[in-house]
Amino acid sequence: MLQQQQSMTLSPYIELYNLIIHEDNMLRQINELVDFSFVYEELKERYSMDNGRNAIDPIRMFKYLLLKAIFELSDIDIVERSRYDMSFKYFLHMAPEEPVIDSSSLTKFRKLRLKDLNLLDMLINKTVEIAIEKGIIQSKAIIVDATHTKARFNQKSPREILQDRSRKLRKAIYKVDESLKTKFPSKNTSDILEDEIAYCQKLIDVIEAEGGVCALPKIKEPLNLLKETVADDLEQLRISEDQDARVGHKTADSSFFGYKTHLAMTEERIITAAIVTTGEKNDGKQLQALIEKSKAAGMEVQTVIGDTAYSERENIKYSDDNDIELVAKLNPQITQGARKKEEEFQFNKDAGMYVCKAGQMAIRKARQGKKGVGANQVDTYYFNVNQCKSCPFKEGCYKDGAKSKTYSVSIKSDEHTQQKAFQESVYFKEKAKERYKIEAKNSELKHRHGYDVAISSGLLGMELQGAMAIFTVNLKRILKLMK
Structure with a gap:
């Protein structure tokens, strides 16, 4: 009741x-x-x-x-x-x-x-409502970006996870009473998971037998975490995967396994909208939803500030139709041409490459065609054909026996004339300088509120984590600005 x-x-x-x-x-x-x-x-x-x-x-x-x-x-x-x-x-x-x-x-x-x-939208809207009520939000601009979060599982092998947590526990013990080192069991040297589990359990038993030292918060927290890992998380460690998490690419040479949180934030650093997706999703595709969510929260949006991922043709058209200034530099490679929606690949701005529906990134690109006014140049992206041969999405994408798989994008800079002129203006360049603020906010979420790694598996769990973390940073920011 x-x-x-x-x-x-x-x-x-x-x-x-x-x-x-x-x-x-x-x-x-x-x-x-x-x-x-x-x-x-x-x-x-x-x-x-x-x-x-x-x-x-x-x-x-x-x-x-x-x-x-x-x-x-x-x-x-x-x-x-x-x-x-x-x-x-x-x-x-x-x-x-x-x-x-x-x-x-x-x-x-x-x-x-x-x-x-829908806790994520509910809590963000609540904090925006408070910020507007207190007169904190004065700007009519939002800054957009995405931050990645690694999945809880499959970041390390099960044995590595146990080793990492037992190491942290031992270090905490040594700071309090280094003499206990003589009572600890010998470290496991084999590669067998069961041996590592047995070692961790012996370590736990020795520490708990000491009684008094376990009552110290600095000891109790890493001890409880190790116990939780050995007991509750053991099944997850053996599976070592998150069914919802996906591979995303930060640069051409680095990737992560997990999720993305797409954020919109005011110039006062109050987050006004967030969308949690799997790791492979494209940043630019979330822009229109972020703007609409910000408006629903009570924001008046006249300007949007972002990087090149947000300057694709659909976003420029949407901004023009809604009288919004899009402060995002053009990248001709983002234009997808006349392909059907289901045939489009996603452009990864950090790597400068396209990613197919299976998550495979192009391995190289080449520009073809003549330069000059009216010329039609094309960027062609080449994929690893060996991966295409066994791809579950190859039907209609890769033809059996083909020696190469490419994806071509026409460069039609004449379609972006107004945006190109706008990005050369003094106003555009001044507004673009505000973008660093959201990168600092991403850092705060990760390093102060544990948003660098998911605390549970699944997209719903990630949304809950995002809701509480964003609610927290927004409240802290409001309190700071009120002072």
């Missing part, structure tokens, strides 16, 4: 919060800034209003997930910290002496209550 409002247990110790939690405390400021009652509205259909036992307050459960995004801790450690950290208790609307939830409740909340909920 869902209670209608968040209530704090009456406690004789409640005044402790006013003594301990200073006005400058970030969690106190977030509590005062955000009316979290919107969580009830979004989740009320997923709870019984008058049947069964009282459910754990959904706002409290939501705030636990927000704390995970802010402090990048496991479920076990975020709940444990809420046992003794008074700022956590205050943020969660708990009485100082109130008991904490069981960490397994967070998993159930994610799977049962948040499944199929």
Whole structure:
């Protein structure tokens, strides 16, 4: 049964919060800034209003997930910290002496209550609404870019993952009591996964036998992570793959296995829209949706700032039709010609190459045709024919027995005359300088809020992670600008 409002247990110790939690405390400021009652509205259909036992307050459960995004801790450690950290208790609307939830409740909340909920758009729209209400957003421009996130699995071999986590645990122990090194089991030297698992379990047993040292947060966190890996994640480690993740290309020589998050952000550095896709998706194809989502969130969009990936013909036409200035340099290789939609390959701006539907990148390119006004030059991209022979999408794309597979793109610069003139203007060049801001935002998401690696498998899990991380960075930015 869902209670209608968040209530704090009456406690004789409640005044402790006013003594301990200073006005400058970030969690106190977030509590005062955000009316979290919107969580009830979004989740009320997923709870019984008058049947069964009282459910754990959904706002409290939501705030636990927000704390995970802010402090990048496991479920076990975020709940444990809420046992003794008074700022956590205050943020969660708990009485100082109130008991904490069981960490397994967070998993159930994610799977049962948040499944199929459009949390990403909902949370972004909420922060944009707050920013507009506080007069923070003044600009009418958005900056667009995409950031990649590696899949949780298949980044390292199962044995390498175990080695990495046991190494971090040992280092944490040595900083506290290096004498324990003599009690640790001998490191595994074989390549057999089962031997590495056995070593990790022995290491865990030795550390837990010491008792006192396990109570230290600096030890408990890497210890819990290793235990979780050996126990819960073992099946995933053996599979070592994410069914939704795909190979994406950062440059011609580097790739990643995972996801992309396509972002739109104001010049004040408030994220106004996000789309999570698999890793191989093209950046430019998401532009129109990012603009529409930003408008739906309350933004007035007059200017869009991005890199060459966003200057394809469809985006230029869309911008012209909607009276939007597109500050994105032209790249003639982006024009797809008159092909049918299903026949188009995707252009990777970082590598400067096309990628086929199977995710294979061209291995070289060559320009053909004469230069000059009215001339029709073509860029031809060559693919590895050996991969094409066994490709599941080869029908209609590759002919059996062919010695080469190419993809040609006509360069029609005359179709982009206005955009070409615009990008030579002083205004264009000044606005283009704003693009660095979104690269800094991508870095913040990755390095401060764990967005460099997915914390679960699947596209839905990635969207949930993105929702909480973006909600967090937007709230932090709003608080900073309000000061």
